[in-house]
Amino acid sequence: MLNTRVCHCEWGDPVVNKLDNALSFQQQALGLRSFRQQVLAGNIANADTPNYKARDFEFSKVLKATVAGRPGENLPLAVTSMRHIQAGAANGPTRLMYRVPAQDSADGNTVDMDVERAQFSENAVQYEAGLTFITGQIKTLMSAIQS
Template sequence: MLFNRLNSNVDIFEKALDASWLRNEIISGNIANADTPKYKRKDVEFEKILADAVNSKNKKKLENVKPRIVVKNDNLQTRIDENNVDIDVEMVEMVKNSIRYNTLISQVSHEFKRINIVLNNTR
């Protein structure tokens, strides 16, 4: 039972790390296309998808959680060239994502330490 819970936590962290890595790639793409006419900024939806799966009674839903790339048209600052990328926003998002990624790495490290303690105590 305990190992299942620990394994489940590691699986969730793995999915979150994958989503954070993808988000970094998407943000980099947004920055690279900041001067491309008609380019629309993209983002990654993950946190709500994960929360819905975790809160679901159907635990199989958690296995199918995957980040989703979405085009964001909610920026009211579309330029004349119809590009809606704001470099300042993207840089802030990149910093936030880096902090999120590093926090997740710390949590994974802590989780593996917990697993190691459990394994050492069962010997």
């Protein structure tokens, strides 16, 4: 049976805030890595789509802005009717840029599969490293709590 005893500490919210702050950076980095993986997967999936333009974003620049409290650079969409649905966070945490192709293709597609595979693999390794790091942080905190 699971022990469901609740501890009411004298410290209250400051303890929770410190725990949240300790994990916040890695949480934001993992969220951005996850979003980038989706973007790169979309590029790969559209490698044969005529006139598709490969997209990406500068991870380090966006992470710095997110940590500094300036998340997202999405532009608001113009609406011509009050019944239009407003776009918001569903677009992602940042404005995507178009990748500049090394060589033009006949069908106007800018996806370079070598570049996309390399970026996808690197991002996946970075994501796994972030998971390993945050798992280590949580284990250390759990060890400190149980002592």
